Structures are given as structure tokens and as C-alpha cells.
Amino acid sequence: MSNAPDPRRRPSAVKTLDHTVAAVPLLQGRVLLHEHTQPIPRPRPALDDDLGGVVMTGPNADARAFQLRADVGFTGTLLIDSAAYTTYTATAERPFMAPPDELFATVHDSLNFQKARGASAALTPTGYIPPANSLALKAVLREANRIERADTLVSLPIDATWLNRENISQLIAVCAKIRHPKAVILFRQFDPLEQAKDIPANLRRLFTEVEHMSLLRTDLAALDVMAHGALCAGIGVRSSLRHAIPPDEKAQTGKRGGGPTYPHVLMPQLMCFKGAESLSTLYANADPAACACEECNGRGLDRFFLSDGETRREADSHNIFTWSEWVSDMASYRAGTERKAWWRNKCAAAVDRYALENQRIGQGATPRSGFQAPAPLKAWATLPITP
Template identity: 65%
Template sequence: MSNPAPFGQRPPALRVLDASVPATPILAGRVLLHEHSRFIPRQRNSIDSDLGGVVMTGDNAETRAFKLRTEAGFTGTMLIDSAPYTTHTATENEPFLLPQDQMFATLDDTLGFQKAAGASAALTPTGYIAPGASKPLKAVIRAAQRIERVDTVVTVPVDVTWLSNERVGQLIAACERINQPKALVLVGQFDPLQHAKVIPANLRRVISEVEGMMLLRTDLAALDAMVHGALCAGIGVTSSVRHSVAPGERAKVSKPNGPVYPSILMPELMCFKGAESLANRYANAEPATCPCEVCNGRGLDRFYKTDSETRVDAEDHNILIWSTWVGEMAGYEVGPKRKIWWQEKCAAAINRYPLENQRIGLSAKRGFQPPPPLSAWATLPAS
């Protein structure tokens, strides 16, 4: 592979981990950044090498991941999620999407390609598991039971209705029959956790009752999962990688034809807010400020722009903020103290909403409102 290294420097050799290196210890305790491959891969200083890592996703994710390793020199933990669940619905005969352009491509080849591109562990190319699609889910279990490699995580991209009271027991039973680590991806428009009131609690059940669960392509639900015993989790860098939509659907956005502004993680309020809505809310008041390395005390209303520098700054701010929380969390062992820390942290954020609205002179209706999942994490029993 030719590589135009600048100034004659050789890129660091790519260390490929073979199929005998188990996935579990590599991933344990980490919250990964789910990155979109459409942008030039770059090393982010904001990623914590002990507690973080990257999931590269989107078109040509393997090529981008390889470049992140060889050109940008990234040596941390990395997964490659080519997101087959966005185009392929799992069926009884084809639970996994194997490459169409290569004759006789096997699952083993697909997993091996990811490792050759620099992945620390491999993800199965599982299709989207539609509402109530029990037979395709069983086919995923059977296919997983035939995998002999220990470097593999079984991706379980389920429609969010699998977290309803009627279905969650079946999902738990299915995940328990898969011996490998399992990466749950929730598929649904907007925030899947807001589809029904029971979802945050039922998601916790799946994570806490099944060993080796991961939750990928999500938002702060990643922390709730890690607090309740997940092996690993992944937070999306933009809203499009903080959930997924079913094959054939387009992600609905509140303003379909408008420019795309960054979404900003509010350190005190513990929620992501669009830059436009922040600029509006802080139009006649002092904005909330942020002490992170990127913001350096500046206001959080400054991201209302569409240029790439602003986007990267916003992303790095977000990563620094949630990485700080992951670092705090790692100070508590998995168990009651960690759960109480998280519950109190979410409750404290909820309590700041009326204070912030009062400070900027907005009513509860026109000001900030806590997202329902945050309220659930603050009030659900910690045990």
C-alpha cells in the first residue's frame, strides 16, 4: 500500500491483532467515540488512551480506519462498524451482510478484513432486526454460536420496539445465548430512548442482566450503560451516529433543508443542544461558559457556524466533557457506589435547569427542558 509519508518519515507499522486475541479485555471499561468516516481521519488529543478509543463507521470505514492507523498514527483501541444494519434487514437465511462484490466471501473473511485494517476486535456485519423479527434474531444466535474466533463482538442492531415491556424478555434471553460480547445498537428515528417511557429502564435491564453487553452509537446512555455493568459503550460524534434508522428510512431532522450546525454537550445540564437553539436562548443573556481545553472559559453560544473548524472544536469540546465524566466514573468500581454517583450527578443536572432558565430570564417553556432519559436516570432506582 503506497503511503506518501511527509518529509520521508515512515508511518508507524500497523500492528494487526490476530483472531486469537480476545475482544473482551481490550474493550472492557472503555467509552469509545463513534466517528463518521466522511471526514479526514485525525488523531484527537481529546480521546483518553486508557478509557477511550474509536469506532469508525460509514462508507469506506475500513479504508478510513486504516488511514487513521497508518497516516494519522492512531495506536488506541479501535473498532470498525461498516453499519450494514443501515442498508440490510436481517433475515432467517441472511442474518449478516457479506460483501456482494466478492464471490464466496465468508463471515470469517469479513471479520479478518476489519482486523487487517487495524481494528482491535471485529464486529459481525449483522443486519437490522426489525420489530418482532424473532426468526432473524434466532438466526443471529445460531450464526454467532458457530463463530470460533475470540476476537469478535456480535452486533445486535435492534428496532427500539425490542425494548418494550412485551419484547424485552425475549431480547434478554436471546443475548444470553450469545457467548461473545454483544454490541447493542438501537434503531429508531430521533432519540430511540424517547420512543416510550419504559425504554431507559428496560435498556438497563438488558445491560445489567446479560454479561458482556455493549451499547454502541448512542449518547449519554453510554454512561448509564457503563454504570449498570456494560462491558464497553460508544458515543456518536454527531447526532447521526448517536442512533441509527432502519434500512430504507432517512433520518428525520427538525429542519430538513437547513444548514447543519454542531450539537453541543452542555456540561452543567448534561444534554446535547443544537448550536442554533443555544444562540437563540443566549441571545439576550450571558452564555454558559466552559472550562475545557477547547473552550478555555469562552461561551457555549459560539458554535452557531457551519465551517469545519467550528465543527471540530465543538466535537472536541463534547468529547472532553464526556471523557471527564468517564474518568470520574472510573474512580468508582462497578457496583452501588458507581450507581449512586451517576444518579446524583443526573439529579444535580436536572436541578440546574430552573436555575439556568431563571438566570437567562426564560420561562420553563421557552428555556431549557431536561431530556426525558436524563430525568429517568436521575429517578430510577439506583440498585
């Protein structure tokens, strides 16, 4: 990976791209990694220079992004997402949140600041757009179209219900009128795509009917939209960065009683993220599924049931190596029907493996035992291939 730091020199400055440098060609075809801002930025050898990049996400994202550029020596594609939508709800009067310490700051100041800290393109600081709040959504359209620069990506942090059959047509109509590229971020507790049966199909419809759409802060839905014409997408390094929750809600977890948290592991054959604690239980009396990625090198996937930093690093690396390989495979197929068919067949093969894996380990596919194919994966495996 060419983005590893050169120990012989430390960059003295971060190169800032002019606001006239268009965002679309810089982001086209990339699947980015959403990074936390808590740990010190580190090189990610699993990221592909030509097809990947980083979204630094959360409080102090600008400072961590600058560190990634200046201290780590990262030269790849980089976005800065301060995640204003986690604390601010968009209104008809103010869809964008200005920096809290700048009384007279404008959205242009926010965009310029991101670029000064090393961002390749700039994300609007859009607030969370609640269910059916048409006035807030239209306000984003109004204010976004006032932005006179080529480097801007309009963030659309929407509740997942905007993808229901009652709201999808309006969402498509508004997105089509925004003249900048768009970046959708879905909100709901747990997996937003599981909130309603029609959401996976309607998400595809949005990305098929509107050009220059991106899906950020998500999971393998990133690959589904990429197969169906997305500009770019972003996968969270941890489960908390694979969706977002409304500002007035506290994150719910399936874990009771607190205690240590363990990594979520991407299963290559089953194409799902599974908690390390659950994997340890499932494989307690059977040989674990193994992985051949560069991080695992044939080792079992039950080994991540530890809460230390090194285990977390290994799990992250395994996940990135796994989905990065799929991104590379996808890029080898021609955009359009050929790529869509490849993705559908891959998802269908994964769904078929669930019964085989459960049989191998002597488990049944029930909520209390065995592996269960996620609803979005089953949808991707069965939705029709459109021209």
C-alpha cells in the first residue's frame, strides 16, 4: 500500500485541493472506510489505493483527518464527516448546522475548513431529516442549490422511513433536483434496511433513478448500491459506524447488562457481520469457519472473542481485506447488467450456504441457534436484475 508513512520524512503541510476541483471524478467507483475519531489514525494496508479511501467520522474529525494526512502520510481519497446529524435536526429554516463556535459562520466556511484539513471533497453539515419532514428535506434542496462550488457532496441524513413506499417518490424527486452529488446516510436502531420489507428495493430505485448518489456510513448495502450505479459508498469500521440514530435517541444494543464489547466479524462465505461472542458460542463444539485473507491466513474466525486492542485491530483488518476484495472483484465486471448479475449471484450463493453451515455445525437456523441469513441479503439475492 502506497499510503504507508515514509519514516525518512514528515510532510510539512497538507495539500489542499481548490474548490473548483470536482468531487465526482475523485469519488467515482470508490468504497470508503468510515473511521472513528477516538483512536490515533493508523495506516490501513487493506485499503485499495485505486478503489478505496477514508471518511473520518465524528467529533474532532477535522483534527484526526489532518493527523492522517500530516503524521501518517495518507495520500488517498479522504472525506471529513463531523456527523452534525448526530446532535442536530434539520429544520425548514436551518437545514445545515453552522460550526458552534462561529457565530456568523456559513456553510461555505464549513466546506472550506474541511478542505483546509485535507479533505478531497467537502460534505455539507446537514442535520438529521426526520420521518416525513418534507419542509426540512426541501430546505436542503434550496440551500444546497445555492452552493456555487464543484467540490461539494450534499449530505442527506434521512430516517429509513423515507425509503418506504409512501415516501420514496418524494425523496427521489427532491434528490433529482439537487444539482450536486448526494450522500445518503440512513437512520434507525440496528440495521435500517430491515425496518421494512420494501426498503432494499426502494434504495436501489433511488440509486437507479438519480445520478451521482452515494451511500455512506453503512454495511454491505454499500456494495449493493455500487453494483447498481452509485457514485461511491462508505462502510463503517465498527458497527456503530454502519448506521446512525436520531439525535434524541440512545443507541440500543442486543447485549444485556453491559460488560466488554467485542468485534463484529465479516463472514466471507455467509456475507454477514456476526458478533465475536456469538461466533464463539456457535463454534464451541465444531471447527470454526476459516478465512484466507491476508490478516487471517487460514485461521478460524472464532478467535476474535477478546476485547483487547490488538484483537480489535485484527478483526478490523480482516473485515476490510474481505470487503475490499469484493470491491476489486466487482470492478472487474462491466458496469450495468454484468455487474448486477455478478452481485446477485454472489448473494444467492451466500444465502444457500447458511443451511450447509448450520448442518455442518449441527445447528438449526432458529433465533436461538444457528446462522440466519439477514433479510437484506435475501432481498439482494432475489430482486430482479434490471437493465
